[in-house]
Amino acid sequence: MAVNAKKIAVYALVVFALYVIITDPAKAADYVQIGFEGISDAARAIGDFMTWLANGGKS
Numbered sequence: 228m229a230v231n232a233k234k235i236a237v238y239a240l241v242v243f244a245l246y247v248i249i250t251d252p253a254k255a256a257d258y259v260q261i262g263f264e265g266i267s268d269a270a271r272a273i274g275d276f277m278t279w280l281a282n283g284g285k286s
Contacts, residue, residue: 248255279285 247258
């Protein structure tokens with residue numbers, strides 16, 4: 228049952244993404260940019276934490 232729910236959720240997500248891309252490509256591009264900025268910020272924060280940790284946890 229869970230596999231069917233997962234397939235339905237993935238299918239719905241793909242249909243929604245295609246709908247947004249077709250109806251408003253500029254807004255879809257904005258969503259992609261927001262996503263990549265979020266990933267970039269998260270990677271930067273992890274890098275800062277690892278640097279802090281490598282320096283012995285000192286500010």
